[in-house]
Amino acid sequence: xxxxxxxxxxxxxxxxxxxxxxxxxxxxxxxxxxxxxxxxxxxxxxxxxxxxxxxxxxxxxxxxxxxxxxxxxxxxxxxxxxxxxxxxxxxxxxxxxxxxxxxxxxxxxxxxxxxxxxxxxxxxxxxxxxxxxxxxxxxxxxxxxxxxxxxxxxxxxxxxxxxxxxxxxxxxxxxxxxxxxxxxxxxxxxxxxxxxxxxxxxxxxxxxxxxxxxxxxxxxxxxxxxxxxxxxxxxxxxxxxxxxxxxxxxxxxxxxxxx
Ligand SMILES: Nc1ncnc2c1ncn2[C@@H]1O[C@H](COP(=O)(O)OP(=O)(O)OP(=O)(O)O)[C@@H](O)[C@H]1O
Ligand SMILES: [Mg+2]
Numbered sequence: 001x002x003x004x005x006x007x008x009x010x011x012x013x014x015x016x017x018x019x020x021x022x023x024x025x026x027x028x029x030x031x032x033x034x035x036x037x038x039x040x041x042x043x044x045x046x047x048x049x050x051x052x053x054x055x056x057x058x059x060x061x062x063x064x065x066x067x068x069x070x071x072x073x074x075x076x077x078x079x080x081x082x083x084x085x086x087x088x089x090x091x092x093x094x095x096x097x098x099x100x101x102x103x104x105x106x107x108x109x110x111x112x113x114x115x116x117x118x119x120x121x122x123x124x125x126x127x128x129x130x131x132x133x134x135x136x137x138x139x140x141x142x143x144x145x146x147x148x149x150x151x152x153x154x155x156x157x158x159x160x161x162x163x164x165x166x167x168x169x170x171x172x173x174x175x176x177x178x179x180x181x182x183x184x185x186x187x188x189x190x191x192x193x194x195x196x197x198x199x200x201x202x203x204x205x206x207x208x209x210x211x212x213x214x215x216x217x218x219x220x221x222x223x224x225x226x227x228x229x230x231x232x233x234x235x236x237x238x239x240x241x242x243x244x245x246x247x248x249x250x251x252x253x254x255x256x257x258x259x
Contacts, residue, residue, distance in 0.1 A: 005032045005033060006032070006033045006069075007030045007031065007032060007033070007066075008031050008032065008033045008034075008035070008067070008068060008159070008160055008191035009029065009030070009031040009054055009065075009066070009067050009068075009160070009191070009193065010029070010030050010031075010065070010066040010067075011027055011028060011029040011030075011050075011053070011054070011063065011064075011065050011066075012028055012063055012064050012065075012066075013026050013027070013028060013062060013063035013064070014026070014027050014028075014050075014053060014060040014062065014063035014064070014065060015027075015060060015061050015062040015063055016046075016049050016053060016058055016060055016061055016215075017061055021215075022046075022214070022215040023046045023049040023215055024046045024049050024050050024053060024060070024215050025046070025214065025215030025216045026062075026063070026216065027050065027063075027215075027216070027217050028217070029050075029210060029217060029220070031191060031193055031208075032191070033189060033191055034186050034187075034189050034190065034191060035186070035191055035192075035207050035208060036182055036183070036186050036191075036192045036194070036205060036206050036207050037191070037192065037193045037194070037206060037207065037208055037209070037210070038193075038194055038195070038196060038201075038202035038205065038206035038208070038209040038210070039051070039193065039194070039195040039196070039209075039210055039212055040195075040196055040197070040198075040199060040202040040209050040210065040211050040212065040244060041195075041197060041211060041212030041213055041240075041244070042197055042213070042240075042243050042244060043197060045197075045212040045213050045214060045215065046212055046214070046215040047164070047195035047197075047212055048087075048088055048164050048195065050195075050212070051085075051162045051164055051193065051195060053065060053072075054067055054072075054083075054160075054162060054193065055067075055079065055080060055083055055085050055162055056072040056076030056079045056080060057076075057080075059072075059073065060072075067079045067083070067160065068082055068083075068159055068160055081109070081156075082158055082159045082160065083158050083159070083160045083161070083162060084153030084154055084156070084158035084160070084161045084162070085153055085161075085162045085163075085164075086146075086149045086150055086153045086162070086163045086164060086166060087149075087164050088164040088165050088168075090145060090146065090148075090149035092137050092145060092148060092149060092152075093137065094136065094137045094138040095136065095137075095138065096136070096137055097133065097134050097135060097136055097137065098124075098129065098132060098133040098134070098135060098137060098140065098144075098148050099120070099133040099134060101137060101148060101152065102120045102133075102148065102151055102152055102155060103116065103120070105152040105155055106119075106120065106155040106156065109155060109156035110156075111155055111156050116155065119154070119155055119157070120151065120155060123150075123151040123154060123155075124151065126177065126181060127147040127150070127151065127174070127177060127178075127181075128174070128177070129144060129147055129148070129151075132144065141169075142168075142169035143169045143170050143171060143174055145169075146166070146168065146169050146170060147170075147174070150163075150166065150178065154185075158190065159189070159190060159191065160190070160191045160192075160193070161182070161185070161190060161191070161192040161193070162192075162193050162194075163192065163193070163194040163195070164194075164195050165194075165195055165196060165197075166178060166194055167196070167201060167253060170253070171252075171253070172252045172253045172255065172256030172257075173256065175253045175256055175257055176256040176257060176259065179204065179205050179257055182205065186207075194206070197244060198244065198250055198254075199241060199244045200250070200254040200257075200258075201250070201253070201254065201257065202223070203223045204254060204257035204258050205257060207222065208220065208221060208222050209221070209222070209223060209226060211226065211237065211240055213240055218236075218237060218240060219237055
């Protein structure tokens with residue numbers, strides 16, 4: 001079979017069990033280079049575990065993961081070096097200033113001083129943190145911490161970006177800025193995989209979405225394809241969609257994303 005695209009991530013039959021829970025249950029997934037891909041599923045459906053598996057932080061019990069053409073089992077460090085990851089609850093060094101933390105992260109990734117300065121300044125400006133970079137992280141708001149975590153995942157210009165619920169704590173304007181930033185990165189070839197439990201966020205931000213439920217991928221496609229599948233008789237996607245519908249407190253964020 002010939003393909004006119006390359007896969008940034010290819011998971012084949014991956015399984016991760018915790019005691020009697022199948023956190024990830026025989027998942028097959030291909031994410032194309034330059035795609036913004038959404039993992040959509042309710043709490044506990046396995047989104048975070050799957051993202052950690054792609055980062056080679058969690059090793060599958062069964063199956064194989066190839067990330068950026070690298071076998072996750074053979075060379076997990078090479079995957080981490082080319083990937084940016086923002087966990088659900090980013091743990092930052094709160095006693096550092098924003099700029100100290102970003103400098104430190106860039107140094108860990110071996111980014112040159114010139115590139116580091118340029119990139120950090122560019123992102124501080126884009127995310128409207130300019131002027132606050134010398135404050136201690138402990139004095140930042142939740143949204144500001146989220147933004148610092150995102151910049152720290154971008155300082156080494158990763159080929160793959162893994163974002164676990166990236167819009168938590170962000171106001172509509174910031175959500176919109178991040179959406180535009182991810183789109184710009186995608187046009188340069190960066191692949192993004194993000195998790196969300198909010199249908200409208202997946203719809204507004206992602207090229208394709210996989211619906212995850214109890215560790216399994218129920219369906220993969222763009223929103224139009226998924227909506228069509230949901231109408232199929234015998235499909236339980238309708239039910240899943242219902243359980244994923246956004247709550248009113250994210251209405252403003254979703255409106256900003258849809259502009
Ligand atoms: N380290 C762990 N030890 C034991 N069980 C775990 C561990 N990590 C995840 N699980 C279990 O695996 C399942 C999937 O968890 P996961 O965090 O991947 O879900 P999620 O889709 O990210 O949920 P949420 O939307 O709440 O973030 C859950 O039942 C969870 O309790
Ligand atoms: Mg999670």
